Amino acid sequence: MKKFFIIFLLLSQFSFAQDTIKPQILNEIIVTALRGSQNSIDIPANISVISQNQIQNFAVVNSDELLKSIVGINIDRDFGIFSKNSSISMRGLNGSHRTLVLLDGIPLNKTDGGGVNWNRINPDNIEKIEIIKGAASSLYGGNAMSGIINIVSQKPTKKFGGKVKLFYGTYNTFGSNLFLEASNIRDNKGFYCELNGFFRKGNGYIVAPDSTKDSLDAKTYLKEYSSIAKLGYQFNKKSFLEVEYNFSDSKIGDGTKIFENDGGFNQYLTHFLRSTLKTEVFGVKILANGFYQLENYLRQSETIKRQTKKYTLYNTDSKRTDAGIWIAANYFFANNILTFGSDAKYGDVVAEDNYKTSTDILTNKGKMYFYSFFVQDEFLFLEKLRIIAGIRYDLVQFREGKFTIEEPTILTDFMTLYPKNFSDTNWFALSPKFSVNYKIFNDSKIYFSYSKGFRPPILDDMCKNGNISKGFKMANPKLKPENLHNFEIGYLFNIANLTFEQAIYYSLGNDFQYFVGTGDSIYTGGDNLKPILKRQNVGEVEIWGTEIKFLLNFVKNFSFSTNYAFNYSKIKSFTVLQNDKDLTNKFLMEVPKNQVFSSLEWKTKNLNVIFSYNFRDKQFIDDENTQESDIHSTFDFKISTQFQEKFYISLSVQDIFNQRFTDGKGNLSPGRFFISNFIYKFF
Amino acid sequence: MAKKFISTIFLFCMLIFQNCTKESQSNIPPKIEFLKENGFLSQDSAIPMGEKIKIGIISQKNDENITFFNVSLENDSLKTLLDSGMNSEKFVYHCNFIKTNAKSDKLIFFVMDKNRNKSTISLSLTKTEVSKFGKIKNFVSKNIGGQKNSQFGSFFSLNEGKLFTQNEASQQQNLIDIIYYFDIFEATLSSPNESDVASVFNDLTNWVTKNETRYHVTNLTEKQFDEAKNDSLLIVSFDQTLAKRKAKYVSQGQIFAFRNHSGEIGLIKIISVEKLNTGKILIDIKVQE
Structure with a gap:
């Protein structure tokens, strides 16, 4: 940390001694904030955009790793490319279900678990990523508690175009990507299409450190395939219809192999269908999105208890559907922009745990329906001051929740005591917003914002009983949403070659969900009694923090950017129900207090070199605050060059100094990871 | 150019669909038999309460490995005596059983393979009038x-x-x-x-x-x-x-x-x-x- 600040100061000194050049102005068209296009300088929020240029330049292998460069975003991807998934959180909140992630405006957070399968998003297929911090449920509804990440995919632009990418890296990781595009758009009218195929494989590594490694540990291998077909028709400058189908198959070993050839693994098979219609009718801009996602999660778990030598093999087959229609409209009149619309979403799960080393089959099912409407007005006063007020109503229904056990043995027989059919429940959420944005100059602003965010309970907590590490988890169909009220002030200044931005926020959350003991305990097959736990809305949290961004183009071809985030997230009060541990005044787990990201980039016409540094402070890894993870800091590097317009090669190194860290379970990160890319553009 | 483009698309589609094969699952269950060696009981018998008998089991997989073996006792109720997870082509199991006070004890031996194909055999032990208690x-x-x-x-x-x-x-x-x-x-x-x-x-x-x-x-x-x-x-x-x-x-x-x-x-x-x-x-x- 100290070293970092010395480097920072030296670079700052150096910068002012050089000839100045024009700064990069953070003023872009954002499609997320208004559910329609808007200039970032007019939006009363802390906004970041990762451009296609940055996507190409950063040393990343997964799309979520791009977010490392964004102030205050915490990425939990402990095994790098070999992680079964990634969790993205921000603004002092933990868990991927408290941040809304969109792909071309379609929500990716699953109703069953709340998280997002980042592995299915190919970074080569992204045009840009927009990140808007702060609660945004007044326009987007559930999960938009800490902010929104909207991934915008590439659109075909060439008459005929294509490129092929080959890559090879550490742990014998290799793969390729084929991208084909065609477009006959003339005078803003015509068809366009895109095909994209992607695969990657890797041998992986043993995540167990040498001190605990034994013959049961195996490498966490990787096999991923993905294909995208996109077809669109542009009617005119303002209207288009686009349909996209995406299939992906991601299989990653979990690091154990006992008898089965493929050992323990996690596999996600995803079918995703999207249609987007953008048009303008009587001066009203309309954006309508329809989507259907079917994720088939397959898991094979193969374990042997080291003490008792008891062998267990079981498969999970979970089918999770998310589908919906989201419609938003913008109407511009006088000095107002009126945004209104309605969203309908459906989510369900049918999951089966099929034991092979006993006869038990456990099934859980449940459905959720979301209906909402929203309205927001943005009033422009004297061309400088914008006042925004909006509200959204969400009605949510939980239906047909069920948990069944077939042919129970001693392993699951105790579960038959607990409810099998869950009662239907309804709840609603009202999410207001009020904010003021004052544009000081064309590229500077100051703002204040109040907004509310909520996240719905997940189906997995509402209709699934089962063993967890802390005890035995009972489903709770009566769970209510978590709510968060966010107050924020911020500013953005662009002066000469310097950009400086800061946001200060204070958030109060209520009805936060924690596991609470029911007072009972039960034998779940072992020798010890385990407590029976249920998720309950029992916590109130208090968060305050700040985010600072600094960008400097200090000499021709050089740019330096750095950002710092501070979070102080505590449980303000905790309702103790049954002699449970009182978590009042405990810090929120998995939230680092301090985070820093810096990058130094040198860019010429054909060569690009970037160094980046990422610092993540200690964080508690349990609610009781008994265990803390280590400080995590890494240096990454990438060099890339383009020649003869058709060829591109690059070499990336993640974690240059091989600072391997361990996760909460004592497993190791991959350490230094090289990856070399070769791209050939044809047609 | 267009021809080249279409050929590339065709090749692309071939690559995508070539791996779409469906795995078939077998439904032939594993074999399970009593050991018929000296000293092992392999058929229904009448024995006094407290008598200790020895039973042997041999089981062999068919298409998939055997993953579960269960022994249960049925008399006044059904009780599980052994639940054992495994992943084997075959196994041999020996056990000792002491005749209970129940009029009849039925010992049920059950195996299941990875595809959940199941086989069961059982042995009934009826109680004779004369009891034989151990020291x-x-x-x-x-x-x-x-x-x-x-x-x-x-x-x-x-x-x-x-x-x-x-x-x-x-x-x-x-x-x-x-x-x-x-x-x-x-x-x-x-x-x-x-x-x-x-x-x-x-x-x-x-x-x-x-x-x-x-x-x-x-x-x-x-x-x-x-x-x-x-x-x-x-x-x-x-x-x-x-x-x-x-x-x-x-x-x-x-x-x-x-x-x-x-x-x-x-x-x-x-x-x-x-x-x-x-x-x-x-x-x-x-x-x-």
Whole structure:
């Protein structure tokens, strides 16, 4: 940390001694904030955009790793490319279900678990990523508690175009990507299409450190395939219809192999269908999105208890559907922009745990329906001051929740005591917003914002009983949403070659969900009694923090950017129900207090070199605050060059100094990871 | 250019669809049979209560490996005697069974493969009029020390009727059946194969032979315990489905039933407990010879 600040100061000194050049102005068209296009300088929020240029330049292998460069975003991807998934959180909140992630405006957070399968998003297929911090449920509804990440995919632009990418890296990781595009758009009218195929494989590594490694540990291998077909028709400058189908198959070993050839693994098979219609009718801009996602999660778990030598093999087959229609409209009149619309979403799960080393089959099912409407007005006063007020109503229904056990043995027989059919429940959420944005100059602003965010309970907590590490988890169909009220002030200044931005926020959350003991305990097959736990809305949290961004183009071809985030997230009060541990005044787990990201980039016409540094402070890894993870800091590097317009090669190194860290379970990160890319553009 | 483009698209589609094959699943179940060797019972029989019989099972996979083997006993109710996960082409299993007091005992042996194909065989044992009870060994007023007790060892052998310290027990691992320790608030009867015992007696981490004894508390009175002269009370008192690798919260006056790794059933009477890790437990033991 100290070293970092010395480097920072030296670079700052150096910068002012050089000839100045024009700064990069953070003023872009954002499609997320208004559910329609808007200039970032007019939006009363802390906004970041990762451009296609940055996507190409950063040393990343997964799309979520791009977010490392964004102030205050915490990425939990402990095994790098070999992680079964990634969790993205921000603004002092933990868990991927408290941040809304969109792909071309379609929500990716699953109703069953709340998280997002980042592995299915190919970074080569992204045009840009927009990140808007702060609660945004007044326009987007559930999960938009800490902010929104909207991934915008590439659109075909060439008459005929294509490129092929080959890559090879550490742990014998290799793969390729084929991208084909065609477009006959003339005078803003015509068809366009895109095909994209992607695969990657890797041998992986043993995540167990040498001190605990034994013959049961195996490498966490990787096999991923993905294909995208996109077809669109542009009617005119303002209207288009686009349909996209995406299939992906991601299989990653979990690091154990006992008898089965493929050992323990996690596999996600995803079918995703999207249609987007953008048009303008009587001066009203309309954006309508329809989507259907079917994720088939397959898991094979193969374990042997080291003490008792008891062998267990079981498969999970979970089918999770998310589908919906989201419609938003913008109407511009006088000095107002009126945004209104309605969203309908459906989510369900049918999951089966099929034991092979006993006869038990456990099934859980449940459905959720979301209906909402929203309205927001943005009033422009004297061309400088914008006042925004909006509200959204969400009605949510939980239906047909069920948990069944077939042919129970001693392993699951105790579960038959607990409810099998869950009662239907309804709840609603009202999410207001009020904010003021004052544009000081064309590229500077100051703002204040109040907004509310909520996240719905997940189906997995509402209709699934089962063993967890802390005890035995009972489903709770009566769970209510978590709510968060966010107050924020911020500013953005662009002066000469310097950009400086800061946001200060204070958030109060209520009805936060924690596991609470029911007072009972039960034998779940072992020798010890385990407590029976249920998720309950029992916590109130208090968060305050700040985010600072600094960008400097200090000499021709050089740019330096750095950002710092501070979070102080505590449980303000905790309702103790049954002699449970009182978590009042405990810090929120998995939230680092301090985070820093810096990058130094040198860019010429054909060569690009970037160094980046990422610092993540200690964080508690349990609610009781008994265990803390280590400080995590890494240096990454990438060099890339383009020649003869058709060829591109690059070499990336993640974690240059091989600072391997361990996760909460004592497993190791991959350490230094090289990856070399070769791209050939044809047609 | 357009031709090239279309050819590339065609090639692309071929690559995508080439891996779309569906795996077929077999439905032929694994084989399971009784061992028909000398000394093993392989057909329905009539035997007296308390008689010990030996049963052998051999099972062979068909298309997929065998992953589950279960033994259950059906008399007045259905009880699971063994649930065993595995991943094997074949296995051989031997067990001893002592005829219960029930009119008829049906032993059911069940195997399942990875595709959930199942096979079952069973053996019925009816009770003859004449009962045959076994002899028992008595160990009277045995002090077993807590983990920090310097006077009494914490390791007991039912075979030898002898107490061992941790160092002595490590040299004769195969003899140890019962371990006693005091864990914060809990006086605990345990055995070498119990999951938490190695955190109390660290040497156990390196033991090669870890015998398992399973216990459960009974409703028997001290008088009933004292009056037991053969193994009839021991047999009817032990319930496999209730038995755990340790018995916690052990206190004065309780009677515990147990079965050791050799299949011998017994009872333990708790005479007194000194609730300290330097303390001790005073017990009487009755176990099948």
